[in-house]
Amino acid sequence: MSKKTGKTKRRVRKSGTKKVFNKYELYLESVQSPETDVEFFQNTYRELRKKTPHSFREDFCGTFAMCTEWVKLNPKNTAYGLDLDPEPLEFGRLHHLSKLSDTQKKRVHPVEQNVMQSRVPLTDIVVAMNFSYFIFQSRELLKKYFSTVLKGLQRDGLFMVDIFGGSDCCDENEEKTNYRKFAYFWHQHGFDPVTARAKFSIHFQLKGQRKIEDVFTYDWRMWSIPEIREIMLEVGFKKTHVYWEGTDKKGEGNGVFTRTEKGEECQAWVAYIVAER
Ligand SMILES: C[S@@+](CC[C@H](N)C(=O)[O-])C[C@H]1O[C@@H](n2cnc3c(N)ncnc32)[C@H](O)[C@@H]1O
Secondary structure: OOOOOHHHOOOOOOOOOOOOOOHHHHHHHHHOOHHHHHHHHHHHHHHHHOOOOOEEEEEOOOOOHHHHHHHHHOOOOEEEEEEOOHHHHHHHHHHOHHHOOHHHHHOEEEEEOOHHHOOOOOEEEEEEOOOHHHHOOOHHHHHHHHHHHHHOEEEEEEEEEEEEEOHHHHOOEEEEEEOOOEEEEEEEEEEEOOOOEEEEEEEEEEOOOOOEEEEEEEEEEOOOHHHHHHHHHHHOOOEEEEEEEEEOOOOOEEEEEEEEOOOOOOOOEEEEEEEEO
């Protein structure tokens, strides 16, 4: 998707010239910024709890790129990544875990598990990023998921999710972003105002090759910030906070997220919601 944000500022690695189509590598380069994300999680915990967090859980972790960045931040840090699908987990073991030192490797735990049935140790932080929890399309399911998260947090734990919206999200549209070696397409297939459901696809096209459509597809409910905050409070979180992105001189997102109770109208925005246990 087109995010206003520096949070997902696209980073194309200079190394790696192979023209093999590797969907998880292209996904990482186009929609993820795990190094920046983990710093935000650590700083936000310090801001709200006045201490340093060490244990971290990444729900819907895919290739668990954030887990591997988390353990690099501090030798005391541990990380659990939960995903249902063995394929991205295996990619993460081969491509992310393998790059860590032996001591770092021991502190990362990728687990093939449904986030609804988390059985990993309690952690200081749980995150659900890249809007993965939008797969839960009813309040009932979302409440069940948020309750599971609450039970999985340490006493001072924080739950952090990202969320997107804006007028662009109510229309069929496709946006192309060019990188050095490939193009990334974020395609929204309409929006149903009755159900607030929208389908999305990611397409990729390597330079000089044909476009490969629907590499990743999503069928999501477009939740709003107040709905998510209300549901968090309903399941027992004590407080919620919204972190909204600042704007640079050109009117683009500057990648700096600050706590606020007032947003601004944008065609496309991304924000974080943080819930206190
Ligand atoms: C959009 S990807 C997110 C990848 C990564 N976390 C990120 O930030 O980009 C969604 C992932 O959620 C996983 N998933 C979907 N439903 C799940 C569930 N109930 N429990 C665990 N993982 C699930 C999928 O297998 C997929 O890898």
